[in-house]
Amino acid sequence: MYEIFSECVMYRYNSRFCSKGTIFVFFTTILTLLFPLMFTYKSHGFWMKTATYQEKPDVHFKYEYLFILQTESLDSLIICSTFPYLNNLYKDKNSCPIIKVREEDYNRDGYNDILHFELEALLENNENVYGITLILLFDYRLYGHCYLEMESLGVIQQMTSVPGSRFDYAADLQLLQKFPLHTKFHNTFYKKSIFHSKNFNIRDILKDYAARNVSTHLVNSYSVWSYGRAAIDPFIVSAQISYPSVTVMYKPGFWQEIKWAWMQYFPVLFPFILLFREIKRFIFSNHIIHTKKDVQWQKIS
Structure with a gap:
């Protein structure tokens, strides 16, 4: 059928x-x-309380820095910077005649990929270096789903009990967020200068910077402290800071x-x-x- x-x-x-x-x-x-x-x-x-996306930041070194070199005593402290107030205040302790700075864009995408920073500090024949503090200032911007424009820091510190002749450092400049960004308006609250006054107390500056909602810090860091400096040789600091893509947290x-x-x-x-x-x-x-x-x-x- x-x-x-x-x-x-x-x-x-x-x-x-x-x-x-x-x-x-x-x-x-x-x-x-x-x-x-x-x-x-x-x-x-x-x-969705928060969401994330990947973006390549637009980072530029501002050619502003603060370098503190610790020797045997506080009286022989060496301070080099690009801030006129500090240079006038510590003109007798400013002995950094050679500074080399270069930013490179390896993949030719219009965004800097890495910063090469090298500084030479002249010392007396009997001076020995036991520690350094180097603060680099950056112009950090995001243009993607969230607009962010701020001044940020990269802080490098090293202390040792053995005097050195050279310090080499490599790290990534990473974005740090405590709360998500807003997509409805431009986030330019931290665009103002971090060293905006004559208060150059490092402890106060770093405390205020750590309290920010959005900042940068150095991660994935590697360093080499070299020993055995000759009497006439300068102390050399070489830093290589990479600008990788970051994960941005925002409010949908x-x-x-x-x-x-x-x-x-x-x-x-x-x-x-x-x-x-x-x-x-x-x-x-x-x-x-x-x-x-x-x-x-x-x-x-």
Whole structure:
């Protein structure tokens, strides 16, 4: 035997507006929408509080620095900087005649990739170096999903009990955030100069800098402290600072929140739609709730 024709039968269940059937359908519809909402919300994935993205920062060395070289005593302290106030205050202790700075863009994408900084400090024949502090200032900018413009620091410190002749240092300049950035306005609060006053107390400056919401610090650092300086040789500091891509944390906007919430809600909603549809089919087909049943034929072939 061959099937030469087929048709489907669809049952329609009708009821008055103020009836048990209408009330039952109303509550099942509410539960169908409410249960997935409660499930996704309680699973701590419904709303995006923060989001992240990758970006290559636009970093420029500001050609501003503060270098402190610690010798045997505080009286023989050597301070070199680009700040006129410090240079006038410690003019007798400023003995850094040679400074070499070079920034390179290896991949030719318009963004600097690395900074080469080298400094030579002249010493007396009987002076020995036991520690250094080097603070480099950068102009740090982000142009992607979040706009950020700020002045930031790279702090290098080294102390030892053995006098040295050279210090080599390599690290990455990494973005540090305590709270997510906002995408609705430009984040330029930290654009002001860090050394904005005559208060050059290193402890106060670093404490204020550490309290910032957005800053930079040096990570993935490697250093070599060389010994055995000749009497006439200068003390050399060589630093190589890389500018890698960073992960930026930000607060999502309204439409991104809605898109993410819908993606979490719909996969849970679909099974509940099927479940309550079968419940309604069982209730009405077995006449547990009284309704008017109509038959409608549908031709499919």
